[in-house]
Amino acid sequence: MMNNISTTMNTTTTTKAAAMIDSKISARNVQVFYGEKHAIRDVNIEIRPRSVTAFIGPSGCGKSTFLRCINRMNDTIDSCRVEGNILIDNENIYDPKVDPVQLRAKVGMVFQKPNPFPKSIYENVAYGPRIHGLARKKSDLDDIVASALQKAGLWNEVKDRLQESGTGLSGGQQQRLCIARAVAVSPEIILMDEPCSALDPIATAKVEELIHELRTNFTIVIVTHSMQQAARVSQRTAMFHLGLLVEENDTDKMFTNPDDQRTQDYIMGRFG
Amino acid sequence: MSVGVIILVVLVLAALGYVFGRQRAMAVSQQSGIKLHSLPSYYGQMVGLFAAVPALLALVLWLLIQPVVIERSVTAMIPDSAIPEGGALSLVMSDVRRIAGGLDAVLAKGGVGEAEVDRIAANPSDLRARLAEVGVPLVGDVPVAVFEAARAYRSMTQTGSILMAATVIAIAAVLAGLVYRRIEPHMRARNVSESFIKLLLIASSLVAILTTVGIILSLVFETISFFKIYPAQDFFFSTVWNPQFRGGSDLGILPLLWGTFYVSFIALLVAVPIGLMIAIYLSEYAGKSLRSFAKPAIEMLAGIPTIVYGLFALVTIGPFLRDYLAQPLGLGSSSSSVLTAGLVMGIMIIPFVSSLSDDIINAVPQALRDGSYGLGATQSETIRKVVMPAALPGIVGAILLAASRAIGETMIVVLGAGAAAKLDLNPFEAMTTVTVKIVSQLTGDTEFASPETLVAFALGLTLFTFTLALNVLALYIVRKYREQYE
Ligand SMILES: Nc1ncnc2c1ncn2[C@@H]1O[C@H](COP(=O)(O)OP(=O)(O)OP(=O)(O)O)[C@@H](O)[C@H]1O
Ligand SMILES: [Mg+2]
Numbered sequence: 001m002m003n004n005i006s007t008t009m010n011t012t013t014t015t016k017a018a019a020m021i022d023s024k025i026s027a028r029n030v031q032v033f034y035g036e037k038h039a040i041r042d043v044n045i046e047i048r049p050r051s052v053t054a055f056i057g058p059s060g061c062g063k064s065t066f067l068r069c070i071n072r073m074n075d076t077i078d079s080c081r082v083e084g085n086i087l088i089d090n091e092n093i094y095d096p097k098v099d100p101v102q103l104r105a106k107v108g109m110v111f112q113k114p115n116p117f118p119k120s121i122y123e124n125v126a127y128g129p130r131i132h133g134l135a136r137k138k139s140d141l142d143d144i145v146a147s148a149l150q151k152a153g154l155w156n157e158v159k160d161r162l163q164e165s166g167t168g169l170s171g172g173q174q175q176r177l178c179i180a181r182a183v184a185v186s187p188e189i190i191l192m193d194e195p196c197s198a199l200d201p202i203a204t205a206k207v208e209e210l211i212h213e214l215r216t217n218f219t220i221v222i223v224t225h226s227m228q229q230a231a232r233v234s235q236r237t238a239m240f241h242l243g244l245l246v247e248e249n250d251t252d253k254m255f256t257n258p259d260d261q262r263t264q265d266y267i268m269g270r271f272g
Numbered sequence: 273m274s275v276g277v278i279i280l281v282v283l284v285l286a287a288l289g290y291v292f293g294r295q296r297a298m299a300v301s302q303q304s305g306i307k308l309h310s311l312p313s314y315y316g317q318m319v320g321l322f323a324a325v326p327a328l329l330a331l332v333l334w335l336l337i338q339p340v341v342i343e344r345s346v347t348a349m350i351p352d353s354a355i356p357e358g359g360a361l362s363l364v365m366s367d368v369r370r371i372a373g374g375l376d377a378v379l380a381k382g383g384v385g386e387a388e389v390d391r392i393a394a395n396p397s398d399l400r401a402r403l404a405e406v407g408v409p410l411v412g413d414v415p416v417a418v419f420e421a422a423r424a425y426r427s428m429t430q431t432g433s434i435l436m437a438a439t440v441i442a443i444a445a446v447l448a449g450l451v452y453r454r455i456e457p458h459m460r461a462r463n464v465s466e467s468f469i470k471l472l473l474i475a476s477s478l479v480a481i482l483t484t485v486g487i488i489l490s491l492v493f494e495t496i497s498f499f500k501i502y503p504a505q506d507f508f509f510s511t512v513w514n515p516q517f518r519g520g521s522d523l524g525i526l527p528l529l530w531g532t533f534y535v536s537f538i539a540l541l542v543a544v545p546i547g548l549m550i551a552i553y554l555s556e557y558a559g560k561s562l563r564s565f566a567k568p569a570i571e572m573l574a575g576i577p578t579i580v581y582g583l584f585a586l587v588t589i590g591p592f593l594r595d596y597l598a599q600p601l602g603l604g605s606s607s608s609s610v611l612t613a614g615l616v617m618g619i620m621i622i623p624f625v626s627s628l629s630d631d632i633i634n635a636v637p638q639a640l641r642d643g644s645y646g647l648g649a650t651q652s653e654t655i656r657k658v659v660m661p662a663a664l665p666g667i668v669g670a671i672l673l674a675a676s677r678a679i680g681e682t683m684i685v686v687l688g689a690g691a692a693a694k695l696d697l698n699p700f701e702a703m704t705t706v707t708v709k710i711v712s713q714l715t716g717d718t719e720f721a722s723p724e725t726l727v728a729f730a731l732g733l734t735l736f737t738f739t740l741a742l743n744v745l746a747l748y749i750v751r752k753y754r755e756q757y758e
Contacts, residue, residue, distance in 0.1 A: 076645055101650050127644070182646070
């Protein structure tokens with residue numbers, strides 16, 4: 001197990017190596033303030049394309065805050081101020097030229113609590129494609145909806161009831177509907193903030209399976225409180241603590257032999 | 273003893289009960305060494321409540337029943353011959369009450385004893401003069417039977433109120449005494465107060481419910497007696513409203529209903545778009561500080577007395593519309609018009625729409641907005657496609673509420689739209705509404721026997737039915753949407 005992991009803070013070679021790989025998202029010196037409160041301190045991270053990266057860390061450490069920087073959702077909070085750069089495909093998304101609304105079509109988001117719109121299942125999925133004008137004809141839209149629901153593993157359960165309200169589904173189905181909704185706009189990146197925290201174990205297993213499959217087409221960043229989940233679904237894991245990125249590593253290494261004492265303590269359940 | 277004094281006595285008894293009850297509870301506990309079940313003040317409260325509540329209830333009941341009983345027995349004393357040709361028993365009875373009141377006044381003023389009444393009785397021709405002295409004018413001579421009835425009325429009322437005072441005070445004293453004597457440490461005084469408070473709350477809600485039922489019943493009964501003397505068919509389907517003082521009136525409701533709906537429709541046409549846009553701006557775009565200032569400022573519109581709006585309609589909007597729209601367009605030359613009243617009423621109900629809708633839009637969960645932003649929607653797309661549909665049931669409710677407010681409005685219509693009942697499409701014509709006609713049918717004549725006055729109740733009931741239907745519809749829509757959206 002992890003009993004003989006000493007405080008070998010000897011190397012950061014793995015993180016350095018990551019920077020060499022061409023990354024989908026790279027954060028440079030990101031700072032986030034809520035009014036006076038300094039919520040994210042100088043975070044640098046490289047996130048690889050077509051892989052799953054998990055963010056872990058104790059409550060209030062800034063995981064959600066950092067995640068919301070990646071699609072500029074923090075812009076909707078008045079008191080929030082972001083400094084530094086985040087590059088997606090080598091383009092700075094905090095450049096004044098970038099339209100955050102356009103950006104969010106490219107960087108989809110799934111929230112902690114399933115939040116389907118009070119509309120039919122069909123309309124929920126068609127919402128994004130409609131706003132972005134992705135479909136010319138009704139039949140195109142039908143295809144987009146069907147394929148998104150298939151990718152989200154929900155198609156078989158709902159194909160006969162597309163006109164029923166999305167809010168009438170079970171919690172797990174609702175969350176997969178939200179994933180389908182995000183997938184329907186063909187984003188390149190999907191951000192998930194504790195997508196399973198409101199779900200039972202069976203629904204959680206389904207969503208995790210889904211994340212596995214989505215990895216082949218999308219870059220996924222997931223915040224989770226469950227070490228097991230992080231270990232199961234992700235290839236890379238980043239550990240946050242008090243607004244700092246403490247460690248970022250291959251998931252296997254992170255859970256067997258972390259470099260940082262705080263990571264080790266957190267994984268062992270000593271705090272958080 | 274007047275009612276005020278009786279109440280005062282009962283309250284004093286209750287206060288004494290509180291003080292002594294509390295003392296006794298402490299004394300009893302000390303004596304027996306047993307710990308009190310409740311705090312001492314609860315024992316005081318219990319005695320006080322037993323002194324006050326049943327006695328005051330008895331007082332209320334007595335006040336309600338006594339006049340009915342006296343009226344009954346006095347009515348029996350009046351022979352048919354004392355009722356003048358074409359008059360009604362109720363008129364004679366009101367004479368009886370006035371004479372009785374006059375006699376009281378004479379005695380109070382003259383500093384003379386009860387015997388004075390006998391003296392007046394012996395000399396009936398004197399009666400008119402004596403009563404006129406104290407400000408009670410009588411028309412014509414008073415028949416002996418009526419005078420006797422008045423005397424009986426007086427004495428019964430006097431005995432009644434003495435009995436009442438005695439009974440009420442006795443109830444208070446006896447109950448307080450009984451409860452006081454039974455105080456002992458195990459008694460659950462705290463729970464007793466609890467039950468009294470529950471009773472009080474139930475009684476309060478009963479008051480509201482019973483009042484509503486009473487109002488509806490009285491409307492229904494008066495309406496039935498209206499339809500006995502005026503054909504319902506003519507009332508509902510005639511297009512002419514033309515009341516006459518000497519009978520033979522045309523009392524068709526259609527022109528009034530038309531006016532009501534026309535004015536309300538225009539009011540909603542003004543208030544709904546403006547109100548909704550205000551609500552959207554306040555809840556989605558405005559900053560905190562602006563919102564905290566603007567919302568109460570807009571709500572102030574609802575606090576302006578409607579008569580002030582009426583003046584505004586009469587003096588400003590009406591002439592303005594006439595001079596700049598109606599006359600140039602050749603559509604009329606009246607400064608009172610449906611459009612005037614509708615516009616002003618629309619302004620009045622803006623806050624009903626905006627304030628309620630703002631609350632409702634605010635209640636739409638932030639998670640839905642985030643979901644929409646997360647998919648790359650702009651703020652206005654999010655509002656149009658997610659927030660508004662989710663808030664729709666509540667907004668419909670707010671609009672219907674504003675509509676029933678508009679339908680019931682009177683003052684603005686009187687001053688803005690005039691009083692002419694008309695069926696017309698031209699919004700620059702003067703028209704009038706149901707509420708205005710209810711008022712005008714009732715002013716000046718308080719005897720509810722002719723179709724011209726009773727029609728007011730039929731109008732009121734019709735109006736009430738419409739607003740009730742509106743509310744039921746609102747509930748239905750809200751529920752249907754909620755099923756779909758939750
Ligand atoms: N809208 C906000 N306004 C002010 N402060 C905020 C806001 N959102 C978050 N914070 C603060 O920023 C810090 C980081 O919050 P964040 O939500 O990112 O934590 P988290 O790691 O996601 O926690 P959890 O695991 O509980 O979701 C916290 O101290 C929090 O109090
Ligand atoms: Mg969080």
